[in-house]
Amino acid sequence: MTQFYSKRDLKFQLFELIKADELNQIEYFQDHNRETFEMILEAADQIAQKSLRPLLTEMDRNEPQLEDGKIKIHPGMKSIIQQFGRDGWINATFSYEEGGQQLPWTIHIAAGFILQAANYSASVFPFLTTGAANLIRSFGSQELIEKFTPNLYSGLWQGTMALTEPDAGSSLSDLSTTAFPTDEAGVYKIKGQKIYISCGDHDACENIIHLMLARIDGAPARTKGISLFVVPQKRIDTQESNDVLTQGIYHKMGYKGAPIAHLMIGSEDQCEGYLVGEANLGLKYMFQMMNEARLGVGMNGVAIATAAYYSSLAYAKERPQGRRINNKDLNQPQVPIIEHADVKRMLLFQKSVTEGSLGLLLYCSKLADEVQREPNSEKKKAKEALLDLLTPIAKSYPSEMGVHSTSAAVQILGGAGYTTDFPVEQYYREARIHPIHEGTTGIHGLDLLGRKVLMSEGLAWKLLHQEILKSLNQSSLDPNLKSRFEKYHRIVLETAEKVLARSKKGLEYYLADATLFLEMCGILCVAWKWLDQSNIAQSQLNGGSPEKAFYKGKIMASEYFMEYELTKIESLAARLQSESYPTLEMKNDWF
Amino acid sequence: MTQFYSKRDLKFQLFELIKADELNQIEYFQDHNRETFEMILEAADQIAQKSLRPLLTEMDRNEPQLEDGKIKIHPGMKSIIQQFGRDGWINATFSYEEGGQQLPWTIHIAAGFILQAANYSASVFPFLTTGAANLIRSFGSQELIEKFTPNLYSGLWQGTMALTEPDAGSSLSDLSTTAFPTDEAGVYKIKGQKIYISCGDHDACENIIHLMLARIDGAPARTKGISLFVVPQKRIDTQESNDVLTQGIYHKMGYKGAPIAHLMIGSEDQCEGYLVGEANLGLKYMFQMMNEARLGVGMNGVAIATAAYYSSLAYAKERPQGRRINNKDLNQPQVPIIEHADVKRMLLFQKSVTEGSLGLLLYCSKLADEVQREPNSEKKKAKEALLDLLTPIAKSYPSEMGVHSTSAAVQILGGAGYTTDFPVEQYYREARIHPIHEGTTGIHGLDLLGRKVLMSEGLAWKLLHQEILKSLNQSSLDPNLKSRFEKYHRIVLETAEKVLARSKKGLEYYLADATLFLEMCGILCVAWKWLDQSNIAQSQLNGGSPEKAFYKGKIMASEYFMEYELTKIESLAARLQSESYPTLEMKNDWF
Known part of the structure; x- marks a missing residue:
């Protein structure tokens, strides 16, 4: 295997x-x-x-x-x-x-x-x-x-998150599934439909328990009137239908093994739902789980990209093709393609992106554990702010780069990678969902720049850079690596200042390139985690660790990231600092 | 439709x-x-x-x-x-x-x-x-x-190009299919196997005619001993089997409608092949068709990306979701997602990449027609040099960007784009082949930097920049656009000088980042074609053309390209000018 x-x-x-x-x-x-x-x-x-x-x-x-x-x-x-x-x-x-x-x-x-x-x-x-x-x-x-x-x-029943509706995807405010009170307290008749419900119906469990967002009849508009319900597929007492119909199944490009359902709820007015907590707090409850759910999506992206990386690495070590650039002697046997610089580049790309993202995600995960259990309210606030800021980044960067990373795996295998004889094409298809799941990258850009960077007068943004400076002061860091990182860190800070100043010009200008701002922050944060990895590796090597290959690999992947990925900040900054706004000026009928 | x-x-x-x-x-x-x-x-x-x-x-x-x-x-x-x-x-x-x-x-x-x-x-x-x-x-x-x-x-028979073998994909030198002379002049017994043969067998034509590369028994090694043969699936005179067996079919991620076959040739010593032209000139013949074939692959990439662009554009104009950033009034109806800046960004990205690539490819195509018919040998040489230089660029940029462009189309549709209910996921899968077909992007990087930039003492490279300067001197060009382009053009020239100087250090160093050099040239060349498109559009608008929306769209897509894509040259140049070589230093067992 x-x-x-x-x-x-x-x-x-x-x-x-x-x-x-x-x-x-x-x-x-x-x-x-x-x-x-x-x-x-x-x-x-x-x-x-x-x-x-x-x-x-x-x-x-x-x-x-x-x-x-x-x-x-x-x-x-x-x-x-x-x-x-x-x-x-x-x-x-x-x-x-x-x-x-x-x-x-x-x-x-x-x-x-x-x-x-x-x-x-x-x-x-x-x-x-x-x-x-x-x-x-x-x-x-x-x-x-x-x-x-x-x-x-026990796994006897399947749980789901039932949020999305035909008219309410990214815009949950527009949710229209409705809950009508009954004589029994906490019990409602639910009516509406939900689409794209992962594991929304299947035959491996005896019941499907939907955690469903709906609006209690007459509740306030917007997100303030959304409540959370437990809506089982079968009634618990009788095991009979609870009027949740599987109207359709979505066939999709990847992760085909997990079913995605279209559900009709209460079409015969027989669907009972049970209010969770208080009315109208549904979205608040949901969002208290959101950081973890979003880090989870980032992790999915890294996990698939990691599998693709090892698949392409194994192939590159075995597949003979061509000779080294300085030796075209046909009497010599062909070399494994890992000997070609461009293949090594694609492998280092995958290694640096996946291991760097994994470091960032686990760092955030530990923060999440700490936030939840932190007794000191000041410390809790600070950690929470940092986690809130990092979440859109740690969701989006691994998701977006998972697409590029699995693509590099396909490229290493060449024609073979495009066939179903190898798993890399499947990874490529599966990785494409993560920039969409749990808020698209565009939504997370708005979240980061429109909310997280600004909150508590920029508290989280300041904390992030304090943490980065701590990493920069680590003992074993190569001074060359350090100075390169510092250069790009400075560019990010300068760019952020210019972008923030733009908020005076109007929200549309301020947020026009939020996605690029998010991308820039993603690169910076993953480079930051590579600083840490590189520091540890260097001190292990300095201390004479016997695992030379492992730590050398870390040093080199870090070097790769600083050379090939961190440098991308230059272009992003050039764009983000520009005062030309084609995406705002473009008219619909000019396309 | x-x-x-x-x-x-x-x-x-x-x-x-x-x-x-x-x-x-x-x-x-x-x-x-x-x-x-x-x-x-x-x-x-x-x-x-x-x-x-x-x-x-x-x-x-x-x-x-x-x-x-x-x-x-x-x-x-x-x-x-x-x-x-x-x-x-x-x-x-x-x-x-x-x-x-x-x-x-x-x-x-x-x-x-x-x-x-x-x-x-x-x-x-x-x-x-x-x-x-x-x-x-x-x-x-x-x-x-x-x-x-x-x-x-007449379409009664299917033609194919039978090049690839299990051990000879990117490395055609290692071709081992063999042709044994018979008593009849020009007729050979062919023996070997071919893989990944597009349309290598199917039931819609009466015969399949393979144009097959093979080595005549005893021929010189390397590419110098490769000959070209016509190898029909059925003998022409008898309509009986010519011992070309379909050993297998490859199932693949995309463009599934076109069959790709694995062929066993002459397993019963009964396969007749007919020598085309002279012995040992097979690869030369094949390569005389190569510029056109490679431009054709670039065109495939643009075509698929264009279809995806229009599919996502139609969706963005129809799909209501959310409200404009400055108006969150829920009493107002939702707006079509094209109103969101980030969606417009993804549409402009697709428009600028596809229309820019199409311009470059058609420019090269016209050059190809001119080269073939040019009577003046001096002019022919110049045009041919320019075409040779541009071919790896015009093959690779549209192919690579076709992947990103179709990905943007999927992103615009969000969850819907990931399902098979819309064609964008199919486009996304199909576009992935082009960075592999007709020489991988890595191979074209080597071709560009290792051969084309250097040939005839840099003749083609000089001609390219002369042509670019001509475009810069066009009358209607916005001075701001012009100066931005000039800046990046200068960066490319400076970077190329540094890279060229590196050839003294050794071929491995010189070519280590050939793929990035190719990418940089691709961006420059497409920006160049946007200069031309912008110039024409501006003079049409100045002249009072009634097609204001069309030409305004051109101006804006050009602006987008200069702002968001041309700027990528900064990061590529930063990397290409660096003297650190992680892809050469990385050892296989450090991964």
Whole structure:
């Protein structure tokens, strides 16, 4: 079986870069230590290797189908979902009282990375159930918790997030699914439709539990009138239909193994939904889970790109073609293509983008664990601000670069990579969803520049640069690397100042290139995490570590990133500092 | 039916930008004029709309299958191929004596653009037949011409280019298919295998005629011992098998309608091949067609990206979602997403990349027509040098950007774009082949920097910059646009000087970033063609043209390109001028 991630690198990221073992200083995690974390990762590796990976291609070739109103998925998924439940994956981060393991979210997402790299489609099922259960346990009544969570934790039932509607995708304000009060408190009749609901229906679980956004009849407009409901596919007491109809299935370019449903809710006025928490706070609840969900999407992007990287690396080491540029002697055998500088460039690109993104995402994940458990309100506020700022970046950069990185993997394989004989074309198709999932890149650009950079008078933006300066002062850093980074860091700060000044000119001008601003920040942040990785690697090498190849690889990938990726800031800054606005001046009928 | 290209823009490119009607000053084309050219384009439009476009999705969903040793393709292709033959498309550029129309290649490729935008898979069949027939008529004996070309021209037989072998893809030197002389002069027994042969077998034609590279037994090593053969699938006289077996079919990510075969040749020593021209000149012959073939691949990339652009444009104009950034009043209806700056950015990106690339490709096509017919040897040499230099650029930039451009189309549609309900995901999959076809981007980087820039003491490189300066001196050019272009032009020249100086350091250093050098030249050349387009548009507007929207769109797309794309040269130059070489220093076991 071709390698699809690196255990060594994941341990480096967790225990050398972000020092995840320090999390056990937090009371909630006190029973954990590096050893328990490694056991969990090893368990994830086992499921990934034995259960998920063998179905990767099959699940792509035999996509789910809607038959007689029911979506049929790959028959292998049933036992996988049950295993996730049995082994405690779904509620691993929850408290002991809830039957969980009080596992840091950081370790949970790291384990998720392994599963996603093995088979992204299969990894989607338990991830959604965890998200749905988390909403119920966090904001639901004791009655809802008791009624719904046990069977979600066990994998008997599937959880979903039912947000999107035909007229409300990026614009959730326009949500029109309606909840009508009944005589029974907390029970509503729901009516509407939802589209693009991941795992919204399938035959591997006995029930599907939708965490659904809807507007209580007469509620305020905009996002202020949106409530959260639990809407099961079957009534819990009778096991009969709850009037949630699977109207359609979406066939899609990639991650075909996970079904996406179009649901009609309450078309016969028989759909019961149960209010979670208070009325009109639905979006607020949802958004309290949003940082984690968005980091999760970034992680999906990295995971798929990592699998593609190792696939193309294995090919490049084996495939003989051509000779080195200085030796065209045909009597010599052909060399493996990894010997060609351009192939090495594409491999270094993938390595630097994936390992750099992974570092950033795990850094954010640790922040998320800390924020949740931080007793000191001042510190909590600061950490939360930094996490809020970094989330759109850590969601978008890995997602966007996952597309380019998997594309490089295809390119290394050449014609072979374009065929279905190798998995890289599948990775390429699958990676394309992440710039769309959980808010498109454009939306995150607006979030970053329009909200996060400005909030609390720029508190988070200042904190970020303080943290970057800390990294720059690390002892083992190569002065040359340091000065190059400093140059681009300065360009980003200058550019941000110019862009911020533009807000006086009007919001449209200020936000016109928010996506490019986001891209620039993504490059800077990943370069920052490469500073840290490079520092650790250099001090290991200085200390005579026997793992020379591993740490040399880190130094070189860092060097690559500074040379080929960080430099992209120059062009982005040139554009962002310009006062010409073609995207605002262009008229619709000029296209 | 959604628009898949713009007639107006194609006419602009042909008759305003490159002035294709001037080609009738060349004797061979003297019977042609703008009117005949437009008739041909109209005929292409008709076939595209009526025959090709309706099969676009179907051909993707029902891909060819190998059954009992024969590849079965979509049944609709048979009549399409016959129509191509009947209407004279296959030999349109050939002489009247050959039954052709003496059509300039420029118009042929422009018509091809329409067909490719309508249905890329379907367009592949006649294109390959034309290429094969062209080799026979240009280099084959009268006997071969008479024996093979009529049925190729009529579409009764399919032509192919059979180059690639398992061990000889990018490295054709390592070709091992062998031709053994027989008693009959010009007739050889061929033995070997070929992979990735486009249209290498299918059931819509009565015979498949392979133009195959092989090494005559005992011939010199390297490319110097490669000969070209005509190898039919069935013997012409008996219609019996010529021992060319279809061993396999490749299933691929995109353009699934065109079959790609794995062929076993002469496994029973019964395969007859007929030498084309002289022995050992096979690669030379093939390469005389290469500029056109490579421009053709660039055109495929633009055509698919153009179809994706119009698909996403139509969607953006219709799909309501959200409100303008300065108006969040929910009582107002949602606006079409084209009103959002970031969506306009993605549309302008597509427009500027596709129309800019089309301009460059048609400019090169006209050069190709002129080179072929130029009587003055000095002028011919200059034009040929310029064409040789531009070919890797005009192949690679549109191919690489086709990937990014179709990706932007998917992004505009969001979740919908990822589903098979819209054609953009298909375009995205299809566009990915072009950076691989006809030499990967890496190979073209080496060709440009290692050969074309250096040839005839830099003659072509100097000519290119002379031509660029001519464009800069155009009368209607906005001085601001001009000065921005000049800045980046200067950066390219300075960077090229630094890179050229590096050749003293060693070939590996000189060529390490050839792909980035190619990318930089691609951006410059497309910006150059935008200068020309902008100049024409401005003088039309100055002259009071009633087509204000069209020409304003040109001005704005040009502005976009200079602001968002030309600026990328800064980062590329920063990297190319650096003296750090991670791709050369990285060791295989450090990955």
